[in-house]
Amino acid sequence: MWHDLMAVQIPIVEKVLRTIAVYALILVLFRLVGKRGLAGMNTFDMVVVLLLSNVVQNAVIGNDDSLLGGVVGAVTLIAVNSAVTRWLARDPKAARLLEGTATTVVEDGRLVPGALRSLALRPSELEHAIRIQHGDGLGEVARARLEPDGQLLVALKPDEQGATRGDVEDLRRRLAEIERLLTAIAADRRPPR
Template sequence: MWHDILVSGIPLAEKAIRTVAVYLCVVVLLRVIGRRDLAQLNTLDLVVMLLLSNVVQNAIIGDDDSVTGAIFGAVVLLGVNTALARAAARWSGAGRLLEGRDTVLAEDGRYDIATIRRLGLRLADLEMAIRRQGGTGVADTAKVTLEPGGTVVVRLRPEEKSASVGDLAELTARLDRIERTLRSLAARPH
């Protein structure tokens, strides 16, 4: 029993090669097929991610059901991911290659329908992102982009932006200064 738990069924070098190869293939596939914010997966995206992990599992583990092999594979996977993430952060060319560039989805209050269709996005999802960021619809936007990580970023037209608590506090302070100045001018004898 302990032998099966602790002794890897395949050489660790083979396990490392399998893990890195599958990782890189999945990264390339996800990069080529499209990008969406993984924190906001819809039902279909979630099912694909769950099944994808199951599909590639045997390619990574091979004939190895040991705990040692699983831990080793996890260490290799996390190590490769960390190395690529740091490379993307350090070198802009690596970041563009691994993550891509911003994609404009709407500009000056109008959607780029061709780009949205090419990316397989739904207008309802974009409208929700606009509402979440304070707009009422695409007409309120200056620019809507899909960031490399899959996040939709909405920049509202200046006249559509909401005032923050800080903005109101600054405006109130300025009005108070103006009132004090006007009172001091009115109190002066003419």
């Protein structure tokens, strides 16, 4: 039993190379699909990810069902992903190449022509992102863009943004000053006794 768990049935170098090749293939596939594929996982996306993991499983493990073979594949996958992530954090050109750039979908309250279609983004998804980020509608949006990581960022027009604590404190200071001035004016207008 222990022998079956620990005996790797294909060479470790082959296992590492298989894992790296499958990782690179999936990275390229997700890059070709684009940002929309990562923007929000719906039921269909989840089914695809689950099936994809099953489809590529044999490509990664080969004819090896040993525990040690699985550990080698998992460690290789985590190590490669960590190395790629660190590389992208240090090299903006590589990040642009592998991740892409942000795509503006709304500019000054108007949809950018063709942007939603090219990203396969539904208007309801955009409206949901606007509501989550404290907007009520498209007209309140200064700019919205889909980031390379699939996150939809919405910047509201200045007049449509909610008040901050600083805004409220500024109002309190101004009101206190107005009250002080009104009290001073009222005191100046009182007839002398």
